[in-house]
Amino acid sequence: MKRIGIFLLLAATTACFLASLRFSRASNVNGTSPIFGIEVPAGYRDWRLVSVAHEAGNNNDLRAILGNDAAIKAYREDRLPFPDGTVIARLAWGYLPSEENNKVFGRDQSFVAGPPINVQFMVKDSTKYAATGGWGFAQFTDGKPAGEALLRTCFACHVPAKSRDYVFTHYAP
């Protein structure tokens, strides 16, 4: 009986260990962003467009800025600060020359969205994130959240946009 007991205990421990491994892997791949505790918002790819941009240099990306309903409403009503519940998403893709388009235009001029680079989110909660202007920050690459070191740099970078509630992007009509 003792042997069976020890066997069952070992089996249970192993199962728990494997389950925890699975959990930690899952939370790594589709996990919660550190510091601000932000998860990838459900359905964010369906949100409406705020604007588009191109970052050259090291970024070398094309990006779209999308907003949830609260964000779009505030943008369109020109209302600052953004209300709690606002979420702004920044999607970035590689900056890819399009040979197909260039043939049509007859010259090298066309750049399109290539493979996805990462997604960033700004989440407004003036109580929870009071220390960072009311905003929580997150970045996910292929579902995996960026680490603490990177996220600690977000707010400082956004301070120059303080007069627009720390948001750089203007609404593109």
Add this chain to the structure above:
Amino acid sequence: MKRIGIFLLLAATTACFLASLRFSRASNVNGTSPIFGIEVPAGYRDWRLVSVAHEAGNNNDLRAILGNDAAIKAYREDRLPFPDGTVIARLAWGYLPSEENNKVFGRDQSFVAGPPINVQFMVKDSTKYAATGGWGFAQFTDGKPAGEALLRTCFACHVPAKSRDYVFTHYAP
């Protein structure tokens, strides 16, 4: 009595003339695109994002491609040809260096959407537009439809994308 009758007739004619002037002005500003008879689709600015792009050269723009529900569904299901009812919108804005963003990045690298340039639409109706691959084309600048000459060039330009139902833009995940 005759004088009053002539006066009333003149007044009515003048009113009709002024009304027709107002109408023709309105249909000029928010009118119907020639050849294909397309109006600006209601609520298109709320549609979901297909992708983003940058055309350099003479265009010098940043653009977003949006799709109505039928378009987004077909894109996500990788379904060709696009079903009747599909509408794809291409919004273009000036390609504007952002001094504010460049200061944050510490180098000249940031380009954002400037003033709106124009909006183009592709409308799928395989019966009505059978002569142009099933697609109707339209362009509006500040609500004013582009003329026949420009629209006659649209389909020929899209022929190289025939294998993708004449649509150049790929879906950006």
